[in-house]
Amino acid sequence: MPQTTPFHDRLIALNQTGIWKHWSGYLVAPRYQYSETDEYYAIRNAVALLDTSPLFKYVIQGEDAQPFLEKVLARDINECQINEAQYTCWCNEEGFVLQDGVILHVDKNEYWLTAAEPTLKYFRKQAEAGAFSKLEIEDISEAYGILALQGPHALDVLQALDVEVANMPYFGVTRTHLKGMPVVLSRTGFTGDLGYEIWTAAGDALSLWDSVMAAGQNYNITPMGTTALKMARVEAGLLLLDVDFSSARFAWVDAQRETPCELGWSWMFRRLAKDERNFIGRNAIETQLKNKTQRWTTVGLEIDWHDYERVHLEAGIMPPKHGVYCESTMSIYRRGDVEWDYVGYATSFLYSSLLRRPIAIAKLPLDLAKSGTQVDLEIPVIKKPKNVLARVARVPFFNPARKTSRFVND
Amino acid sequence: MKYDAIVIGGGHNGLVNGAYLAKSGLKTLILERRPMVGGAAITEELLPGYQFTTFSYAISLIRPDIVQDLQLVKHGMMVLPMSSTFQPGYDGEYLLLGADKDHNFHEICRHSREDAESYRDLSHLFDRVCFALKPLLDAIPPNALSDRPEDVAHCTEVRNYLQNLPADVQGLIDRLWNGSAADILNDYFECELLKSNIASSAIIGSMISPSDKKSGIVWLLHKMGEYDGVFGDWGFHKGGNGGFTQVLARAAQAWGATVMTGHGVERVIYDSGKVEGVVLDNGQELRADIVVSALDPKRTFTQLVDAKDLPVDLNQAITQFKFQGSASKVNFALNGLPRFPALSGRADPFTGFVNVGPSMQYLEDAFADAKAGRFSRKPFVDCCVQSTVDPDMSPPGKHVMSCFVMYTPYHLADGAWATEREKLGDTVENTLNEFFPGFPGLVEHREIVTPLDIENVTGLTEGNIFMGELFSEQMFLNRPAPGWNQYRTPIEGYYQCGSGTHPGGCVMGAPGKLAARQVLNDRQQKEISKN
Ligand SMILES: Cc1cc2nc3c(=O)[nH]c(=O)nc-3n(C[C@H](O)[C@H](O)[C@H](O)COP(=O)(O)OP(=O)(O)OC[C@H]3O[C@@H](n4cnc5c(N)ncnc54)[C@H](O)[C@@H]3O)c2cc1C
Numbered sequence: 023m024p025q026t027t028p029f030h031d032r033l034i035a036l037n038q039t040g041i042w043k044h045w046s047g048y049l050v051a052p053r054y055q056y057s058e059t060d061e062y063y064a065i066r067n068a069v070a071l072l073d074t075s076p077l078f079k080y081v082i083q084g085e086d087a088q089p090f091l092e093k094v095l096a097r098d099i100n101e102c103q104i105n106e107a108q109y110t111c112w113c114n115e116e117g118f119v120l121q122d123g124v125i126l127h128v129d130k131n132e133y134w135l136t137a138a139e140p141t142l143k144y145f146r147k148q149a150e151a152g153a154f155s156k157l158e159i160e161d162i163s164e165a166y167g168i169l170a171l172q173g174p175h176a177l178d179v180l181q182a183l184d185v186e187v188a189n190m191p192y193f194g195v196t197r198t199h200l201k202g203m204p205v206v207l208s209r210t211g212f213t214g215d216l217g218y219e220i221w222t223a224a225g226d227a228l229s230l231w232d233s234v235m236a237a238g239q240n241y242n243i244t245p246m247g248t249t250a251l252k253m254a255r256v257e258a259g260l261l262l263l264d265v266d267f268s269s270a271r272f273a274w275v276d277a278q279r280e281t282p283c284e285l286g287w288s289w290m291f292r293r294l295a296k297d298e299r300n301f302i303g304r305n306a307i308e309t310q311l312k313n314k315t316q317r318w319t320t321v322g323l324e325i326d327w328h329d330y331e332r333v334h335l336e337a338g339i340m341p342p343k344h345g346v347y348c349e350s351t352m353s354i355y356r357r358g359d360v361e362w363d364y365v366g367y368a369t370s371f372l373y374s375s376l377l378r379r380p381i382a383i384a385k386l387p388l389d390l391a392k393s394g395t396q397v398d399l400e401i402p403v404i405k406k407p408k409n410v411l412a413r414v415a416r417v418p419f420f421n422p423a424r425k426t427s428r429f430v431n432d
Numbered sequence: 433m434k435y436d437a438i439v440i441g442g443g444h445n446g447l448v449n450g451a452y453l454a455k456s457g458l459k460t461l462i463l464e465r466r467p468m469v470g471g472a473a474i475t476e477e478l479l480p481g482y483q484f485t486t487f488s489y490a491i492s493l494i495r496p497d498i499v500q501d502l503q504l505v506k507h508g509m510m511v512l513p514m515s516s517t518f519q520p521g522y523d524g525e526y527l528l529l530g531a532d533k534d535h536n537f538h539e540i541c542r543h544s545r546e547d548a549e550s551y552r553d554l555s556h557l558f559d560r561v562c563f564a565l566k567p568l569l570d571a572i573p574p575n576a577l578s579d580r581p582e583d584v585a586h587c588t589e590v591r592n593y594l595q596n597l598p599a600d601v602q603g604l605i606d607r608l609w610n611g612s613a614a615d616i617l618n619d620y621f622e623c624e625l626l627k628s629n630i631a632s633s634a635i636i637g638s639m640i641s642p643s644d645k646k647s648g649i650v651w652l653l654h655k656m657g658e659y660d661g662v663f664g665d666w667g668f669h670k671g672g673n674g675g676f677t678q679v680l681a682r683a684a685q686a687w688g689a690t691v692m693t694g695h696g697v698e699r700v701i702y703d704s705g706k707v708e709g710v711v712l713d714n715g716q717e718l719r720a721d722i723v724v725s726a727l728d729p730k731r732t733f734t735q736l737v738d739a740k741d742l743p744v745d746l747n748q749a750i751t752q753f754k755f756q757g758s759a760s761k762v763n764f765a766l767n768g769l770p771r772f773p774a775l776s777g778r779a780d781p782f783t784g785f786v787n788v789g790p791s792m793q794y795l796e797d798a799f800a801d802a803k804a805g806r807f808s809r810k811p812f813v814d815c816c817v818q819s820t821v822d823p824d825m826s827p828p829g830k831h832v833m834s835c836f837v838m839y840t841p842y843h844l845a846d847g848a849w850a851t852e853r854e855k856l857g858d859t860v861e862n863t864l865n866e867f868f869p870g871f872p873g874l875v876e877h878r879e880i881v882t883p884l885d886i887e888n889v890t891g892l893t894e895g896n897i898f899m900g901e902l903f904s905e906q907m908f909l910n911r912p913a914p915g916w917n918q919y920r921t922p923i924e925g926y927y928q929c930g931s932g933t934h935p936g937g938c939v940m941g942a943p944g945k946l947a948a949r950q951v952l953n954d955r956q957q958k959e960i961s962k963n
Binding site: 056059060063066067068175178239240338339340342343344345373375376379 | 496497499500505509510512513515530531532535559563658659660661662663670783820821822823828829
């Protein structure tokens with residue numbers, strides 16, 4: 023039997039489709055209504071509520087927490103002040119990415135971390151190896167639930183709940199109370215929109231859900247399934263483990279492993295020359311940066327609208343657009359004299375209803391990775407492979423000002 | 433100040449037209465008489481926090497290539513999907529269709545198992561008809577009166593294209609072009625709720641009932657829009673249809689056009705059959721080699737220029753062109769969601785079109801009133817509670833409801849709109865009260881927009897929402913007149929781009945786009961012949 027999250031009792035009643043799937047062994051709703059597009063638009067136009075409890079959750083605390091995290095995480099934890107969160111990743115010695123996650127600096131010597139895969143044993147082993155003794159790593163995956171409240175009205179909902187968060191900056195963190203329930207709140211999310219994530223003790227989960235839903239009613243709050251989330255995250259240019267990359271931990275060969283630079287995360291190491299951290303994978307990453315030996319990078323692709331129309335209209339069918347989101351690999355070819363000159367592949371493909379064009383996340387060699395570079399993307403048209411023009415694009419594809427803007431208390 | 437091009441009228445077609453002209457490098461001025469752009473597609477905050485879509489309220493037909501060409505997403509275009517269509521009936525009966533075709537199948541099965549299957553068949557055939565006709569919607573139509581070889585070839589090409597379509601597609605096109613919606617619906621369905629739900633698209637904004645032979649084509653046009661590539665799906669633009677025309681205005685300006693509001697055009701200046709500019713209503717003259725009228729055919733050919741200067745047959749065609757306003761709006765600010773007793777407590781029935789008009793006979797009866805020169809005692813009402821989808825349309829916890837009301841003839845047999853308007857508002861409230869008990873108690877404010885108001889505010893003659901009826905004798909080769917269906921006029925440099933030109937009314941933008949294409953084609957031709 024699959025596990026259920028602390029919010030499950032409420033989700034059952036809301037899931038009109040009767041469809042459930044598994045996420046890390048937990049029951050989750052891919053969508054609650056018949057149309058994932060409606061849920062998607064709740065993120066961009068109103069406010070959506072998502073149960074992300076299946077994520078693995080850890081509390082790392084003690085005097086050694088910071089030096090420990092400096093060692094195991096690839097991104098510099100010293101840049102993450104108290105009341106700040108950071109998007110980070112951790113690597114093996116060869117510089118291949120094990121996982122990505124968001125870390126919250128909740129208090130002095132106290133960090134909370136989310137991860138897609140279990141990492142308790144791995145962290146404890148690293149703590150032992152590095153002799154970080156004043157350290158406690160606790161797995162709170164079961165004890166806590168997380169709600170993601172995402173969309174332009176997310177702040178209004180929190181304010182209706184008397185939570186003072188207007189001043190909280192993008193990636194800010196605070197430990198506070200919501201209707202008397204202790205919560206950890208961060209201005210984070212996986213949608214690329216204005217949004218917050220709320221951590222709650224499992225025992226408070228149902229009343230937290232009820233409070234947020236009630237407060238959101240005036241703003242058309244909509245429970246969102248994982249499909250709408252995935253659609254939004256492509257627009258946000260955010261990568262998904264096991265879709266856009268795999269963990270080096272369970273890969274068979276290096277062809278399956280990727281370094282942060284190959285995932286397009288070189289920006290995490292902008293200040294590497296100035297810091298002296300001795301983190302796991304440093305040597306490999308530094309060498310790769312210096313010698314430019316990365317095999318590819320991860321980029322956004324914008325599929326040419328006219329070409330996408332053309333290949334379908336010529337075949338006598340309407341171009342598929344409605345609810346088109348796919349995680350299957352699509353080949354990419356260099357445009358030029360050579361036919362079928364394979365250069366890379368797309369990992370996620372979305373017809374963005376909002377942007378009104380297909381977009382994708384893709385792996386390309388560095389010489390083709392510059393914004394605006396043209397490539398051919400192979401798509402199936404009535405089962406046959408057809409190439410359509412695509413251009414390398416800057417991510418995020420959609421980046422509303424509200425995502426990062428500073429609000430003021432009114 | 434001299435411009436390359438002046439566009440008269442800042443409705444959505446004028447804005448699209450001006451944006452394309454500016455994009456091609458022409459120094460373009462768009463002149464709008466009212467203090468705001470948008471024409472029949474505006475949003476107004478009549479009550480603090482309540483956004484009213486004064487006239488048009490939903491969007492579907494806007495051409496997808498315009499969105500790309502003018503980069504409208506960058507300027508804020510955002511169409512929110514409608515997640516349901518609701519047809520309330522009597523005694524707790526209803527039809528509630530949504531996004532899932534299997535769910536819809538079972539919903540229709542509650543009324544008729546055969547209809548549920550027919551619904552799929554007709555939907556699929558209709559999709560193929562729309563697919564086949566889509567290229568015609570996005571192209572300058574042929575000129576059937578011209579004997580220039582290229583025009584003759586163009587006509588032949590279109591004829592051949594249509595003749596080569598699959599027989600079933602051709603068959604339905606013929607029926608839609610020449611026949612009634614009721615006729616087709618009766619062949620496919622028995623369920624009154626389903627038939628009347630579909631028939632609403634075939635009468636909307638037109639002075640006809642579903643059994644009128646002119647209703648097929650009205651239905652067809654309303655299905656030709658797309659939402660994410662799905663024909664016939666509609667949505668709400670963020671901030672109402674006025675939100676959309678604001679996007680267009682920003683795009684037009686970004687492409688380099690100047691938009692001037694509060695500047696009406698009195699007349700067009702021309703000499704020896706060539707356009708020279710316009711005179712504003714304050715007497716100011718503005719010069720341009722190209723002048724495009726985004727107004728309706730009557731204004732374009734009889735008010736902005738002297739009809740005496742035009743060919744007799746064109747004059748006659750414009751005189752005979754039918755406007756016949758048939759619809760009104762009653763827009764409500766509500767302090768809560770209407771309640772349909774059989775689905776009490778549910779908001780999902782109100783997230784799309786809510787069609788009040790539960791049977792074909794109901795619609796026929798409503799029309800009978802209009803034929804007798806009075807507004808329908810039991811009107812057909814197309815309701816949209818936009819705030820259920822877009823929370824920014826109303827204050828938190830409150831709602832706005834746009835009601836499109838038929839039939840309300842422009843010409844009343846007795847009385848005048850000035851005295852009938854409040855009665856119309858009451859009639860609508862009473863009608864809604866029959867289906868949503870307690871409705872009047874929800875009303876905080878109402879705005880009544882009669883056909884006369886539509887005409888006075890937007891300049892749409894007789895308040896016809898499409899700038900002229902969408903009847904086959906006024907479409908395609910004949911919109912607005914045979915031989916003058918290619919956006920040109922007899923005056924060189926003077927063009928037309930309003931909904932009175934091909935393909936017709938609705939927030940579609942095609943007339944604006946195609947007219948710009950014609951202007952630019954002609955300029956290019958001129959350049960070539962000069963060199
Ligand atoms: C009540 C109503 C409801 C509707 N509902 C829908 C709907 O839900 N969905 C849909 O797709 N369509 C709908 N329509 C139809 C659609 O809105 C119209 O067909 C379309 O907006 C017309 O656009 P246009 O640019 O051709 O003309 P208009 O919008 O009429 O623009 C003409 C402009 O010219 C200006 N003007 C007039 N005279 C002068 C002058 N002398 N000088 C300068 N400017 C001048 C006017 O002020 C106006 O702004 C509706 C229409 C109405 C009236």
